[in-house]
Amino acid sequence: MTKTKNVMKNILKLAILMLVIPAMIFTSCEPSEDAKPDIGESPSKDELSFTMTQDEEDEFNYILKNQSDITGIASWNIDGSRKSGDEVEHRFPLPGEYEIELTIATKGGQASISKAFEQEKLDSALFDDPVVLTLADFGEGKTWAMDSLSEGHIGVGPADSETPDWWQAQPLDKAGVEVLYEDRMTFKIEGFEYIYENNGASYVKDFRADDPAYSNPEERDTDYKVDFDPPEAGWNVIVEEGEDGEDVRYLELTTGEDKPIFTIFDVGAVDNKYEITHITEDELWLRTIGGDGIAWYYKFIRAGYEHNDD
Secondary structure, rough: OOHHHHHHHHHHHHHHHHHHHHHHHHHHHHOOOOOOHHHOOOHHHOOEEEEEEEOOOOOOEEEEEEEEOOOOEEEEEEEEEEEOOOEEEOOOOOEEEEEEEEEEEEEOEEEEEEEEEOOOOOOOHHOHHHHHHHOOOOOEEEEEEOOOOOOEEEEEEEOOOOOOEEOOOOOOHHHHHHOOOOOOOEEEEEEEEEEEEEOOOEEOOOOHHOOOOOOEEEEOOOOOEOOOOOOOOOEEEEEEEOOOOOOOEEEEEOOOOOOOOOOOOHHHHHHHHHEEEOOOOOOEEEEEEEOOOOEEEEEEEOOHHHHHHO
C-alpha cells in the first residue's frame, strides 16, 4: 500500500512539473521592458552637430561632416541645395551669406540645426569657363526655351545609359498639355540668378504632382499640369571628374525657399543637378537622374532661335 502511495505521489509530482515547466519557459521567453528593442526616440537639437572644413585643394569647396551624438539618417539643405549622407561636399564660388541646415531623422522623429556661412570671395575661374558664358549673359540674362520642334526634346532611358533608349518625344509631342512649350528659363551672370517663367502653371511628372508647392493638378498625357509660383532661385556650374578622367559639367539650381525649382519640366532631379551634355550659343542639352531613379533628357534652344533646315 505504501509503495502504491509513493508511486501515486511521484506521478502527481511529475504531472505538476510538466505543467510548471512550459509556464516557466513561456514566462522566460517574454521580453522584459529592458530587453525590448529601442525604436529610436526623437533626437533633440542639443544632440546634433556638424563640422565644415575647407578643401585643401579648392578653397571654394567645403566638406561637411555630421558629428551628432545620435545615430540616424543625415540630410542637408545648403541654401536650397539638398544632399544626403554623413559626409557631403558643397562648393561656394560666389560671395554671399548661406544657410546650412543638417537634419537627423530616426524612427522616433527628427531634429534640425543650422549655421550661417559667409563667403567673401568670388571664384574668378567661373568667368574663364566658356560654358558659363555660353549658358548665361550679363544684363537681362540669356533666355532658353524647350526645343519643341526637335526629336528628343524630352527623353527617357536607364540610369546606366547616356542616351534616351526608352523613349523620345517627337516634334510638338506635348503640345496638347497646354503648358511646357510656352515656359522660359533665364540665366543671369549678375548674382547668378535663375528666373523660371511659367505663366502660373507647370508640367510635372505624375509622382511629383502631390508636392505641397503645387495645386489644382490636372492629368495631361499621363503627367500633370499644376498651378505653381516659381521661387527666387540661383544657378551654378559644377565641374567634376568623369569616369574617363575628363571634366563633366553640371548645372545646379538652388533656392532658399521650400519649393521645387527645375528646368521647365519637373522630374524631381536628384540634388537639382543636370549634366550639360551639349551646349552652343543656340542649343543646350541636359541629362539628369529623376526622382524615379531613371535618366531624363532635355533639349533647349535660345529663345527666338530657329533651326536652319538647309
